[in-house]
Amino acid sequence: MQGSQLEEDLQKIKTFLSDNGIKLLFSSDAENYIDHHTSEIVIGCRQTPKHVVYTILHEIGHYFLDIHFDSETKSSIVIEEVLAWDRGYDIGQTLQINIDDEDWKEIMEDCIRQYIEQ
Ligand SMILES: [Zn+2]
Secondary structure, three states: OOHHHHHHHHHHHHHHHHHOOOEEEEEOOOOOEEEOOOOEEEEEOOOOHHHHHHHHHHHHHHHOOOOOOOOOOHHHHHHHHHHHHHHHHHHHHHOOOOOOHHHHHHHHHHHHHHHHHO
16 A cells, blocks of 8 residues: 555544544554544554554544443443444545454454454
8 A cells, every 4th residue: 555545544534533623643652542522533643644544543433332331341342342443434435434354354353353352
């Protein structure tokens, strides 16, 4: 993937986020998360640019999830994670982001495995 392609994808995402009143912040921590109270998506910088794009889409997926569990159990977390990856993928398609399906599946699988093996 070309660097300019990534920049283009990031720009599409940034436009989508500001249209929806969501702020995008980059942090030096390894963690990625969304703060629903402040509508901020925080993305760790310790990942490749392509991962950054996919991670942002995943966090956007969390933001637009219809299902939220009140109790946090391992299974409720895994369900929300899977749904967020799925929703993020759909949003990526809608925004015409260049998603490599194999890479996407790999990152999703890695992330879900971390929650299962915790
Ligand atoms: Zn997640």
